[in-house]
Amino acid sequence: MQQVADRAGVSLGTVSFVVNGTKYVSPATTARVTAAMQELNFRNNVVARALASRRTRIIALLFPTAGDRFSATTSEFFMSAAERASQRDHHLVLWPVDPAGQDLDDLVSGGLVDGVILMEVRMDDPRVDVLSALDVPFTLIGRTRDSSGLPFVDIDFETTIEDSLDHLVGLGHRRFALVLEDLDGTPMAGYAPHLRAQATFAASTTRRRVHGTVIHSGQGSEGGRRAAAELLAADPAVTSVLIMKEDSSAGLLVGLYEAGLRVPTDVSVLSLASSAAAGDQHFPRLSTMVAPSRELGMRAADALIDQLDGTTGELPHLLLPCELRIADSTAEAPASR
Template sequence: MATMQEVATRAGVSIATVSFVVNGTKRVSPATRERVTAAMAELGFRNNVVARALASKRTRIIALLHPALEHRLGSTSMKFFMSAANRASELGYHLVLWPVVTGPDELRDLLSGGLVDGVVVMEVKMEDSRIERLTDLRVPFISIGRTADTTHLPFVDIDFEKTMEDGLDYLTGLGHRRIGLVIEDLEGTSMAGYAPHIRSERTFRESMTRRGLLPHVVTCGPGAAGGRQAAADLLATEPDISAVIVMKDDSAFGLVRGLSTAGRRVPDDVSVLSIASSDEAGAQSEPVLSTMNAPGHELGKLAVEALIEQLDGAAAPDAELPHLLLPCLLHVAGSTAPAPA
């Protein structure tokens, strides 16, 4: 196995410079970093993470907490994860997925063992015990999502309130007045109190009422079957529904099929708009869904940068906590059209 000295000789730099690149303890120029990493690849140099951690008392590992076993890691969530992982790697860190519901006790075990330097929290609830425990333990963290009280919470998040308002502006601009919302049914599960759903439903109800319109909301079970049932429930509530906002990618196809089975053509009779989604998810339906695309790439990158600023001491001691909101952006496709006459 190649040594640091051999890498330094091949790259034409000092062994200290190789150490800076390997351990991320000091910034080096991009050109020098490229020479060192190229020499490492040519010589088959393998960095010993354990030895590095013992020497520096830091692992340069970040844990991303995502309860994937209880709340699937869908295509939209994967964008957050991949963007965060890529940016962490660029900054000299490794990001690992912790795909379980992590309660206060499990968090203590994870952090007390010194396995990670910091934490990114996803799938945040309005009252989230993970956030409370991380705050109590004084562990560097950032959340992709917001609790009800964000006073002492560093976060980046989708602006669900603006996203919903923008979606309703779009649909009412097409002349729609009878509009429904389909959201996932999480009652009785470990994800009850999921903040994105609560914020979106609350904004939908308030905005519809403010516009002088009657809000129609139905919950949706898993998969395509859940989407078909949601279509039936919505039509039973409002037979003349002309537009539906859906916030559940894996059920959107079933929703469209359920409307079709009931004799409603999309988009001629009923428009469908999928929010907090993506072009890729929308393309799985026929017709292709109009979507409000989640800014997963941007938020994953920004979350990691803010956390690493904490870890590397780059953030000023009196700096304000990061509070960043980005809305979903409208992508019009084949599932939305002017309201029927």
Template sequence: MSTMATMSEVARLAGVSLATVSFVVNGTKPVTAETRARVEQAMVDVGYRPNVLARALASRRTRVIALLYPVHDQAVAGAMFGFFSGAGERAHELGYTLVVSPAGNDREALADLVGSGLVEGVIVMEVRLDDYRVDYLESARVPYALIGRTARLEGVPYVDVDFETTIGEAVDALYERGHRRMLLLEASPWPPTPSGYAPPLRIMRALEEQAERRGFTFDSLGCEPTAVGGARAAARLLAEYPDVTAVITHNDGATAGFVTHLRRQGITVPDDISIVMIASSAEMAAMIDPPLEVWEAPAAQLGRMGVEVLVGALDGAGAPVQQSLASCRRIAGASLADART
């Protein structure tokens, strides 16, 4: 029966003292890069795995960070998996353990998580323009980073989708094809409140700016992020906005039902109406018939960046607040054509 490797074995193989191995494992004192490399290689060679609890007690750090994602009625799908996998992968690379917490919009659960002493910092998702979690974390002096942006930007560490550029590119693609009557398909509740979920509000404002600058008109619909919700939204489109020639959708759960209902009513995509998706995933767009033109959300990249911003705050006290935007990537589909005349 094999026995667990010990720090003493690591020290002998690396040719250093037991204390030096402890410094490397627990991060309690600095060592030279050359010494650290020797110790880490020795750990690999003998199969030594540090005891997480002992390391936390020695360093007074748990090296655990939390990703706050509110629980929704709908299933997690599409780009969300990218956020989780990107964040988890980067946390592991930086020597941290990432836990996903559903304490997203539950004040008591958030207080319990922060007060437990388990996590060193948190990454906040599903950000609202007026988000109480930011004020709470700041008052509790808990390091944090946002994947998203609040209305207040000064002093707030965040990474986010560059919605303004994404909308500009999507409008460019439609406008150059002759589309002058567009519709935005969003998730309900709609219209959002001024302090509500940030992405729809930023998209709406970006569209308003584009419409004013270019001189086109657009309407908007919100529906439940389900196939049934999408079908109902498509019925409303046909009844209330018959002159719309292009749809920009930011509602993953509803888009397939939306397109299916149009087809059942004899409306062909893209001959009769063009449809593009924004801040979604290539997989979601490809599952629809026809495959939709999509501006894919940089989900994994933002997950990684969110961890980097938080770890930068944890490991670099006093460093400047980091704020970054990431662009969506356009992926061609079969849903974009010239506007019907």
């Protein structure tokens, strides 16, 4: 470090402040120190830095080990959070955890991470209770039943469902189906996004005086095909389907085609909380309520790091709706079926 100090023309203490982040150093001086470190191929010792600052500058994104839940949209959350953490001189690691939170104590009490971001939140999530009891800084990507006292960022599923129905009702549709993942009997039962979407869908279709059916799909393409058969059995006259299950969308389209229905001529299909890239992998290309994954990932990282830096004022409560991207799978309702 002395060589870095000599090269930058600063004291050894100033180099330590820059390396460990323990005291403010002006941007100009920081730039000189950083340049000297690069010229001398200086590599900061993470362990020594942690001992000096009492922080590892590592944060963990906790993801449930139950089932195959890591989708392309989930990856966007993780990558954007990791990029933001790096921009703020932190490292983010993806850490699979038990849905009941039984292994959180080992992660947190070992001092490996400074704080955590919790994803795939359930209405009554035991992991939140464990984290609160451990007194570790955390932020949610999602909401529990009552998140008023918790820091969170989340998709505004209520607004997303309303906007979806606005689009389809504007095209003349009056008979709707909502397809969600079947999580009954699994560790992810009570998954908050599904319950919020289903509750809003039921209330909105009732208020609008239109017909609404909810179908729960199994895993993958085969689950989507079966969901198509089930929804047509429940409502043969359905003209519009909202699906919130990325891995089953292709199977749903196949199932509708096998039933002799054309998308979007006979039935419109709208993908919820997914990405344009995922929608473009289907035929026809899916109209999509695009999830604000990148912004929420960045905001979650900011919310947690602000807590760690002691710069947080009020608890962050951020809700962002999905944005409609119209493609080839939604059209005017058929005159008759």
